[in-house]
Every structure is written in C-alpha cells, then in structure tokens.
C-alpha cells in the first residue's frame with residue numbers, strides 16, 4: 331500500500347514534514363513561491379527520491395529560533411511586569427522546595443508559570459503567519475471561493491490579539507488563562523501559535539516542555555535586572571519582522587543568584 335504526501339514549498343525553503351519520525355524523504359529543490367513536490371512514501375520504508383538531511387534541517391529550523399524567541403519574550407514581559415515576576419518566582423520556589431533543579435514533574439504543579447508562557451505565546455506569536463498553506467482542491471471558506479493551488483496565510487497574530495475575543499487584548503495578563511480551558515495545541519481556534527490540524531506543529535509538546543523547564547529554572551535561580559540601572563518601562567519591545575518574530579534589540583539582563 332502506498333501513500334502520497336504533498337509538501338508545499340515556499341521561497342526555496344523546504345516546508346517541514348509532519349511525519350518526521352516516519353521514513354519519509356524530502357527532495358532538495360530550488361522551487362520558489364508555491365511550487366509543489368510530491369513525495370512517495372511506502373509503508374515498507376523504501377523511498378523513491380529525496381534526502382533525509384532536509385528533514386533534520388526542518389526540525390532544526392522549526393525548533394530553534396521559535397523556542398529561544400519565546401523565552402526571550404517571556405523574560406521581557408516578566409521584567410516589564412515585576413509583580414508577575416514575583417508571583418511566578420513564588421510559585422516555582424514553593425514547588426521546588428530547595429532542590430537544585432526544577433524537573434518536568436514539578437512543572438505540573440505550576441499553573442501560573444504555564445499561564446505566563448501561554449500569555450507570552452498569545453501576545454508574541456513566534457510564527458505570526460504560521461507556515462504557508464495551499465488549497466489542495468477548490469474550496470469555499472466563509473463565503474470565499476478558493477481555487478485549488480491558492481496559497482493561504484493564516485494570521486495567527488491577529489487572531490491572538492482580536493479584541494472581540496480577548497479582553498484587554500494587547501495587555502500581558504497571564505491570569506486570563508488560570509480558570510480557562512483554552513489551550514494552544516490546535517483545538518482552540520482563538521489561540522493557534524502552533525497551528526492546527528494535520529500540518530500543525532509536530533514539536534508542540536517538546537517545545538512547551540522545554541520552554542516551561544527553561545523559564546522555571548531561570549526565574550527560580552536568578553533575579554534579573556536591566557543593565558545600567560535602566561527602568562523596566564524603558565525596555566524596547568519593538569519586534570523584528572521575519573518568519574520568526576524576535577525582539578529588535580536582543581534582551582540584555584544582569585542575573586543575580588537568588589540563593
């Protein structure tokens with residue numbers, strides 16, 4: 331039995347493959363702007379063409395900038411909101427009970443830390459337009475006719491800041507997620523930092539675990555201040571537009587060990 335998977339390509343960059351653990355090979359290609367490649371993948375693991383290096387490259391490119399940008403935005407927001415920083419430090423310190431490192435098991439008892447990260451991903455959606463999609467057939471969406479082959483960009487950033495969905499949409503308020511079932515794993519369409527459906531991010535679980543662990547351990551072990559006595563309100567939050575939205579000026583902090 332054979333399965334055919336179509337992988338869209340954009341600007342010469344391989345669109346990452348969702349079935350990264352499967353024996354699927356991606357073809358190197360110089361195509362640009364919506365050129366499509368068809369992969370042939372058989373269940374017995376044979377491949378008809380392609381290079382496994384492209385898959386590894388997809389995983390690296392999909393998983394590095396995105397995670398580091400999220401941590402940088404989270405820390406920036408915490409610096410700008412010292413009362414939220416205090417609250418999250420209190421939570422992690424109580425759960426850690428003097429241990430040298432916070433582990434994944436500890437994180438399960440840290441709802442506020444999780445809310446801080448969710449709010450960071452809402453306000454600073456790392457891939458604001460997700461990844462380009464393409465209609466595989468003629469389709470009607472909300473009264474619009476899309477022809478087969480139309481490239482579709484999903485504005486995850488705008489959805490996450492839509493004032494008709496979110497109260498105080500432009501403000502950093504982790505509390506909004508404390509008594510809410512809204513998650514960012516693709517089932518709640520008001521929050522889609524990892525996309526949704528078959529082409530949603532396959533690294534979501536890994537990314538969330540890493541982000542939670544890194545942020546928890548950073549705020550557990552250190553107090554942070556801006557260099558040269560700069561005030562939190564002065565922190566420049568300008569975004570540098572790109573596939574991954576980072577801070578224009580990288581965040582510089584002075585850490586001081588808490589104990």
Ligand code: HEM
Nearest residue numbers: 346348392393396397460461524525526529530531533537
């Ligand atoms: C905060 C971290 C991350 C964010 C915000 C993020 C976000 C996204 C988004 C929005 C997409 C496109 C989904 C769509 O268009 O529906 C995507 C795809 C993808 N991501 Fe992530 N990602 C992150 C981390 C990771 C990590 C850690 C990995 C791998 C270890 C990874 C691997 C991939 C791959 C391979 C795809 C392509 C899936 C496909 O095209 O079928 N991502 N990611």
